[in-house]
Amino acid sequence: MNSLASLHSFGFPLLAHDVMSVNVAADLQAQLSQLNNTAFYILGEGSNTVFLEDYQGTIIKPAFMGVDLVHTDTHYLLKVGASENWHKLVLWCIQHQIYGFENLALIPGTVGAAPIQNIGAYGVEIKQFIHQVDYYDLSEQTHKSLDSLSCEFAYRDSIFKQRLAGQIVITGVTFIIPKRWEAVMHYGELKELIEPCAIDIFNKVVQVRQDKLPDPSKIGNAGSFFKNPVIAMGQYNKLQQTWPSIPSYFVDSNNVKVPAAWLIDQLGFKGKKIGGIGCHPDQALVLTNDGSGTGEQLLQLARNIRDTVFNEFSIIIENEVRLIGKNGPVAL
Ligand code: FAD
Numbered sequence: 001m002n003s004l005a006s007l008h009s010f011g012f013p014l015l016a017h018d019v020m021s022v023n024v025a026a027d028l029q030a031q032l033s034q035l036n037n038t039a040f041y042i043l044g045e046g047s048n049t050v051f052l053e054d055y056q057g058t059i060i061k062p063a064f065m066g067v068d069l070v071h072t073d074t075h076y077l078l079k080v081g082a083s084e085n086w087h088k089l090v091l092w093c094i095q096h097q098i099y100g101f102e103n104l105a106l107i108p109g110t111v112g113a114a115p116i117q118n119i120g121a122y123g124v125e126i127k128q129f130i131h132q133v134d135y136y137d138l139s140e141q142t143h144k145s146l147d148s149l150s151c152e153f154a155y156r157d158s159i160f161k162q163r164l165a166g167q168i169v170i171t172g173v174t175f176i177i178p179k180r181w182e183a184v185m186h187y188g189e190l191k192e193l194i195e196p197c198a199i200d201i202f203n204k205v206v207q208v209r210q211d212k213l214p215d216p217s218k219i220g221n222a223g224s225f226f227k228n229p230v231i232a233m234g235q236y237n238k239l240q241q242t243w244p245s246i247p248s249y250f251v252d253s254n255n256v257k258v259p260a261a262w263l264i265d266q267l268g269f270k271g272k273k274i275g276g277i278g279c280h281p282d283q284a285l286v287l288t289n290d291g292s293g294t295g296e297q298l299l300q301l302a303r304n305i306r307d308t309v310f311n312e313f314s315i316i317i318e319n320e321v322r323l324i325g326k327n328g329p330v331a332l
């Protein structure tokens with residue numbers, strides 16, 4: 001048995017039957033065939049995965065490294081191994097005066113996981129920069145690639161989270177970054193900046209994130225526990241009659257996105273705890289583990305929040321984090 005405590009950012013001191021590292025994509029099939037059809041789970045840095053109990057299967061930890069840069073007249077093409085750390089890549093780009101990723105600074109996790117939920121923050125989503133995703137298809141036993149359009153990117157979603165979930169191992173991602181940089185500063189605190197350069201935006205994003213979000217190395221968490229729900233404009237207009245200050249973000253002429261943090265905050269969950277699991281006192285969308293929490297307590301608090309939001313607002317909120325039980329993914 002192997003400890004999962006340091007392999008996921010929630011930090012529950014659980015065990016996995018086995019952990020297997022793979023650093024040559026060609027070895028994947030041979031290694032997986034040794035598992036004799038027992039369960040396995042592919043894990044990056046575990047910052048969007050919560051193990052709720054001891055995992056009976058094998059954890060596969062890809063270790064595909066490397067950064068290759070190619071210039072065209074107008075763009076940088078950056079081919080990166082799936083297991084490189086995302087924030088280190090952001091820093092590497094800034095050091096090489098390649099700008100564009102600065103709004104996505106300090107997002108934990110690997111490069112390979114970034115396209116899976118189309119990571120996003122401060123007005124930017126990674127889909128804007130994805131040229132190609134390379135992966136190994138486990139059922140067809142072959143290497144494949146998808147271009148950006150075929151990845152079916154949406155808010156916190158992609159083909160890798162839907163049709164291809166559990167069937168592929170991402171080995172590398174190629175990013176395409178325009179040489180002509182444009183600041184994105186329409187979100188939240190970034191609006192305060194005046195004629196910023198990319199490094200000013202990077203510094204601001206880092207500062208805001210450090211102020212707002214708990215550091216997983218100090219207190220267990222997986223970032224936003226729930227996704228922000230998208231609701232019909234008609235429902236939003238109705239809610240505004242009872243809750244005039246309900247915030248929203250434009251999606252299209254028929255739909256708006258509502259911050260789940262605001263909904264949860266209105267219901268008084270901030271600072272509430274069940275055992276060692278808490279709703280963060282400064283960011284209602286983040287659930288935390290003070291070191292003594294359990295998977296069962298996390299499910300209890302998360303279900304209580306989800307059901308109370310539904311009863312009060314008639315809005316269904318869905319978990320963003322992957323919940324893993326003893327045999328694999330479980331629903332909230
Ligand atoms: P993991 O949790 O290890 O895996 C996530 C999923 O991807 C799992 O289903 C796993 O099976 C699969 N997977 C991982 N690697 C591979 C691979 N090579 N091949 C196939 N499947 C794979 N997210 C945002 O979008 N924006 C934010 O601002 C943000 N802020 C965060 C802040 C904090 C403090 C924390 C803890 C998390 C935050 N997140 C945020 C969520 C998280 O950082 C991202 O989802 C990140 O991309 C997860 O990377 P990971 O390597 O840790 O993924």
Ligand code: EPU
Binds near residue numbers: 121187212263285
């Ligand atoms: N708010 C509250 N109460 C709170 C926290 C926030 O009312 O406790 C309100 C704020 O006032 C603001 C709104 O909710 O009006 C949005 O808050 P914030 O800007 O902090 O963003 P968020 O919607 O909570 C999303 C992402 C984050 C990302 C930030 C910045 C999701 C699920 N979460 O959070 O991503 O970093 O925007 O772009 O989309 C993650 O995915 O793990 C994550 C941290």
